[in-house]
Amino acid sequence: MKLFFSGNSPYARRTRIAARATGLAVEEVDASPLAAENHFLLQHGPGGKVPGLETDAGNFLCETLIISRYLNDLSGGKLLPSDPVAAGAVLELEGIGSLLMDTLFHCSHEKRREAGEQSPALIDKESLRARRCYDALDNLLAGQDAVINLGTIAAIASLGYADWRHADDNWRNGREGLAAWADAMMKFPAVGDTYPVF
Ligand SMILES: N[C@@H](CCC(=O)N[C@@H](CS)C(=O)NCC(=O)O)C(=O)O
Structure with a gap:
């Protein structure tokens, strides 16, 4: 999986912490500068924002809450108790x-x-x-x-x-x-x- 981030993005930081804490195989890719014209992230979806996660199946996930939940689920629930x-x-x-x-x-x-x-x-x-x-x-x-x-x-x-x-x-x-x-x-x-x- 590829996780797109930019240096100090607090949203991206959440998903980077989640990815690292779960131990999943996630490659962190620096997508800055985000202000670039025709930014490459726009090839993946309409947002052009970080974080963005390209899954192994080829889906492109946007939004911190969704990416975090996906990483949790994939890790077998390491970031959210089942109780x-x-x-x-x-x-x-x-x-x-x-x-x-x-x-x-x-x-x-x-x-x-x-x-x-x-x-x-x-x-x-x-x-x-x-x-x-x-x-x-x-x-x-x-x-x-x-x-x-x-x-x-x-x-x-x-x-x-x-x-x-x-x-x-x-x-x-x-x-x-x-x-x-x-x-x-x-x-x-x-x-x-x-x-x-x-
Ligand atoms: N609602 C989004 C917000 C993400 C966001 O605003 N990211 C900023 C960086 S901190 C961004 O990519 N900005 C680029 C832009 O607005 O074009 C999320 O939860 O992931």
Whole structure:
């Protein structure tokens, strides 16, 4: 299988962590720069985004949640418990991690638009939402062991993106439990080796 990514993409990072943690035979292919005209990814599908996964059967999967789920299934369920109650807790976390990532991503793009094109109302709304997500992650993860599953992958990749693009959020401030959990997650090579470079 081939997994297309670009350097600091937080979405792609989730699937890269998932691929590495499952031990599946996945070749990671750097697809940057994504802004290139007629990007080769468009030959695989309409999105032209990373992550994208070309399966051994020749299907091209887009969207982080779908690729992550596919890798989990292919690995025999290494990233999601089969017990429905335990799975519910993992999926709850994956949802909040995904929400935080989308929130931060949109906010960061808005902030990088020309001053006259930015919407301060949108930035405020998304910044507040991000704060609620940090608090929710703190509630769920403070004091928890560092383990790799679909939920913790989404959470740690979103927090790594916050470190890079939203350092002013200072998400560690007042959330020492979450900070300790995140530090412990970095010990996994799949997590530490994919941390954004900035
Ligand atoms: N909803 C997508 C979002 C992926 C996404 O936005 N990826 C960015 C990089 S972080 C991208 O490929 N951008 C290129 C573009 O917008 O053309 C997912 O969950 O995978």
